[in-house]
Amino acid sequence: MTLIAREPVIVTEQLCKRYIGADFLAVDHLDLAVEAGEIFGLLGPNGAGKTTTAGMLTTRVVPTSGRARVAGVDVLAHPALAKQFLGVVSQSNTLDRQLTVWENLYFHGRLFGIGAAPSRSRADELLERFQLTKWAHASVYALSGGMAQRVMVARSIFHRPAVLFMDEPTAGLDPQSRLALWQILQDLNAEGQTILLSTHYMEEADQLCGRVAIMDHGRILALDTPENLKRSTGVDTIVTLKATGDLDVLSKNLLERVAGATHARLIDQGVELHVAGAEQLLARVITEAEASGSRVQDLSVAEPSLETVFINLTGKELRD
Ligand SMILES: Nc1ncnc2c1ncn2[C@@H]1O[C@H](COP(=O)(O)OP(=O)(O)OP(=O)(O)O)[C@@H](O)[C@H]1O
Numbered sequence: 176m177t178l179i180a181r182e183p184v185i186v187t188e189q190l191c192k193r194y195i196g197a198d199f200l201a202v203d204h205l206d207l208a209v210e211a212g213e214i215f216g217l218l219g220p221n222g223a224g225k226t227t228t229a230g231m232l233t234t235r236v237v238p239t240s241g242r243a244r245v246a247g248v249d250v251l252a253h254p255a256l257a258k259q260f261l262g263v264v265s266q267s268n269t270l271d272r273q274l275t276v277w278e279n280l281y282f283h284g285r286l287f288g289i290g291a292a293p294s295r296s297r298a299d300e301l302l303e304r305f306q307l308t309k310w311a312h313a314s315v316y317a318l319s320g321g322m323a324q325r326v327m328v329a330r331s332i333f334h335r336p337a338v339l340f341m342d343e344p345t346a347g348l349d350p351q352s353r354l355a356l357w358q359i360l361q362d363l364n365a366e367g368q369t370i371l372l373s374t375h376y377m378e379e380a381d382q383l384c385g386r387v388a389i390m391d392h393g394r395i396l397a398l399d400t401p402e403n404l405k406r407s408t409g410v411d412t413i414v415t416l417k418a419t420g421d422l423d424v425l426s427k428n429l430l431e432r433v434a435g436a437t438h439a440r441l442i443d444q445g446v447e448l449h450v451a452g453a454e455q456l457l458a459r460v461i462t463e464a465e466a467s468g469s470r471v472q473d474l475s476v477a478e479p480s481l482e483t484v485f486i487n488l489t490g491k492e493l494r495d
């Protein structure tokens with residue numbers, strides 16, 4: 176018996192994009208391998224190259240150089256074939272406003288070569304699944320942001336794609352709709368759906384993704400499970416201090432004098448301090464703050480997040 180090793184469902188090799196007129200690479204020699212069954216996260220700030228990466232993988236953006244395959248299909252050589260294997264939920268509402276909710280699904284099926292009867296039943300089934308049956312014949316205009324997002328997810332999986340690409344799917348959603356969408360993605364993944372999720376919400380990447388690639392300036396700076404990424408910082412405590420006085424001096428002194436402090440930065444009316452393995456930390460922080468001429472108004476501690484990882488890697492915040 177011959178075993179054929181199956182390649183990862185997404186593979187990129189030295190994939191690059193330079194937009195016309197730009198003097199930098201929006202995506203810079205990207206090597207990526209996403210396995211079937213993963214929720215894989217691209218986490219990065221504005222302009223990191225997340226949408227451009229997803230755009231090249233979904234045939235919307237033409238690469239400048241390098242290669243990319245989705246479900247074994249070279250997306251540059253065979254874009255039409257590749258499209259059969261991918262589902263896309265983009266950053267903006269791309270539902271057809273001329274059509275009802277149901278028609279948006281039905282015609283998607285027809286466009287993908289699915290017959291009329293199976294397209295009808297699949298549209299019904301997906302509306303039911305996403306609790307949208309009541310809205311089947313409504314205009315797209317009648318939908319809230321969260322409902323529109325659910326219709327787009329329903330449409331994206333209509334043709335049972337090998338990979339679902341979701342670009343900042345919860346941007347602009349209220350917290351409740353965001354949680355509902357997270358649940359939908361987790362359910363889909365539990366059924367085996369591979370998902371590539373791009374986001375600049377660290378909580379989203381942390382909660383949903385098995386592995387996360389941290390991106391900036393078109394490059395992957397780190398790639399691992401959220402746990403390993405957080406552990407890799409060596410930081411175990413984040414101290415957030417709200418204080419009066421000269422915060423520049425405070426920040427500098429805390430970094431120099433608190434044992435285990437690895438990083439300090441100014442935040443709104445205070446300082447955030449990253450610390451690795453310090454004892455008697457809070458007492459020490461308060462003592463040093465007072466010695467620096469600051470009065471502490473509020474003090475809290477937290478565990479490191481993917482934001483901590485990003486700050487450690489780049490010296491800047493994920494959100495600007
Ligand atoms: N169509 C375009 N033409 C020229 N430059 C572009 C185009 N699209 C993106 N860029 C540039 O390429 C870089 C990467 O942008 P991209 O949209 O891929 O980032 P992103 O990570 O998706 O950011 P965001 O979080 O803002 O969506 C940025 O510097 C952006 O200005």
Ligand SMILES: [Mg+2]
Nearest residue numbers: 225226227266
């Ligand atoms: Mg984007």
